[in-house]
Amino acid sequence: xxxxxxxxxxxxxxxxxxxxxxxxPGSYAEAAQVGLQDTAPRDALxxxxxxxxxxxxxDWAHPSFVQTYSPRAAVYVLPVRDFGVFTLGRLPMDPDAVxxxxxxxxxxCEELGGRERRGAGIRGLREACASGRIAVRWDTTSLYAxxxxxxxxxVSDARLELCRRHVRYFGPTTPKVFAWWxxxxxxxxxxxxxxLAHELVEVDFDGVPGWILRADEERLWxxxxxxxxxxxxxxxLRLFGRDRDGRFIAPGLRSLTPVADSFHPNGVLVDGRIxxxxxxxxxxxxxxxxxxxxxxxxDGLQAEVACMxxxxxxxxxx
Numbered sequence: 001x002x003x004x005x006x007x008x009x010x011x012x013x014x015x016x017x018x019x020x021x022x023x024x025p026g027s028y029a030e031a032a033q034v035g036l037q038d039t040a041p042r043d044a045l046x047x048x049x050x051x052x053x054x055x056x057x058x059d060w061a062h063p064s065f066v067q068t069y070s071p072r073a074a075v076y077v078l079p080v081r082d083f084g085v086f087t088l089g090r091l092p093m094d095p096d097a098v099x100x101x102x103x104x105x106x107x108x109c110e111e112l113g114g115r116e117r118r119g120a121g122i123r124g125l126r127e128a129c130a131s132g133r134i135a136v137r138w139d140t141t142s143l144y145a146x147x148x149x150x151x152x153x154x155v156s157d158a159r160l161e162l163c164r165r166h167v168r169y170f171g172p173t174t175p176k177v178f179a180w181w182x183x184x185x186x187x188x189x190x191x192x193x194x195x196l197a198h199e200l201v202e203v204d205f206d207g208v209p210g211w212i213l214r215a216d217e218e219r220l221w222x223x224x225x226x227x228x229x230x231x232x233x234x235x236x237l238r239l240f241g242r243d244r245d246g247r248f249i250a251p252g253l254r255s256l257t258p259v260a261d262s263f264h265p266n267g268v269l270v271d272g273r274i275x276x277x278x279x280x281x282x283x284x285x286x287x288x289x290x291x292x293x294x295x296x297x298x299d300g301l302q303a304e305v306a307c308m309x310x311x312x313x314x315x316x317x318x
Contacts, residue, residue: 003204004220006246009172011223011272013239016169016216018051019269020226025054028064029079034169035086036060036077037235038067040140041280044077047233049309057309066148067136069129071183075138084151087132089162090183091155093191105131109147116146130183159184159192164199164213170239170249171220172203172210177248205247225272229300231285231308234265240274259288270297283310287317 014020023031031051038044042060049055066080071090078086091098104124111122112134119125119136125145128134132150136143151158166178179189193200200211203220212220237256238249246254256267260277268276268287275291285305293301298317305315 001202001204002221004172004206004210006206006241007225008220008223009205009247010240011225012216012220013170014226014269014272015223016219017236017239019230019232019236019239022053023051025052027052028059028062029081032065032077032079033082034165035070037070037233038075038077038138039233039235042140043233043235045309046231047236048077049307050230050232050236055309057311059309061137067138068134069126069136071130071181073126075136075143083135083148084132084153085158085161085165087130087158088151088153088155089158090130091159092185093188101127101131104128105133108145109133112145112147114147116144119143119145156195160196163189163192163196167196167200167211167213168216171212171216172205173212173248174210177250180250206245208245208247210247226269227271229297229304230269231278231304232267232269234267237267237274240267257290259290261288264288268301270301280310283312284314284316285310287315289317 018031031048036044036047038060045060048059060077064080065077066083067075067077068087070076091101105128108122108125108128122145133147134145135148136145162182163178166181167173175190175193176186178193179186182189184192199214201214201217202209202211240256241247242250242254243252244254256274257277264277264279264286266278267274268278270291270293275293276287276289278285278287280286285308287301302315305313
């Protein structure tokens with residue numbers, strides 16, 4: 001069993017999540033392969049910007065995207081073509097549980113009455129999204145729901161693809177972490193994991209077992225820390241390991257920098273390490289640095305802020 005360090009792992013995750021080198025303009029689906037969490041104030045847009053060049057202020061609502069609830073009640077922006085993977089793929093294996101979700105979805109759709117309406121007060125909306133029949137739209141102040149056609153995909157295939165993406169973009173990982181991320185029960189997550197076992201390789205991840213896709217072995221061993229500056233939204237800090245020991249993406253909220261606070265929950269990535277925290281209010285981007293930057297790195301930070309898809313972005317640093 002080959003050994004991989006945390007540093008190698010972080011470099012690999014940054015590369016496969018397109019946070020080391022931006023995708024070309026228009027690469028919407030590729031940038032959102034595991035979804036973009038849309039926490040206020042429009043994190044999905046800034047997560048997209050961190051991955052794709054030429055991002056515009058309204059790209060969070062691009063026609064190739066759709067929004068739905070994640071298992072942990074956050075709104076995610078997803079590629080339309082992958083809607084079935086991220087909804088039906090997290091359906092439980094217990095037929096009775098599926099019938100309950102389908103019943104919830106039927107009641108929600110009846111309440112919607114063929115119209116888009118505010119989601120506030122619609123009982124069971126979050127859980128019903130796993131049915132694949134309901135999409136949402138969050139405008140940072142209100143959330144709206146609408147009925148859409150259920151994706152024509154095989155549920156078992158959707159679960160396998162969901163697991164495959166988890167391992168590719170968050171590996172090395174474990175069945176326990178996959179269960180947390182997907183919302184599947186631990187037993188269901190282990191069952192899906194077992195079906196994918198022939199595609200996986202076990203590694204020694206800084207002293208504990210972890211798994212990656214066999215197809216990604218070479219990328220893991222050869223990944224190098226990226227160069228330059230990138231502003232990461234809080235959800236992308238999971239890639240550095242948010243559990244107690246700093247290995248896996250979840251569960252846990254391990255602090256990565258001593259300067260982060262409630263207004264600065266995001267991370268300043270400099271040459272592959274977290275060198276500070278940042279937050280924003282409208283176009284004002286406030287950065288707290290925990291590490292000293294070279295002039296070249298500071299110029300890179302200014303350039304990153306200047307190209308953010310915000311109206312008149314302004315940088316303040318301390």
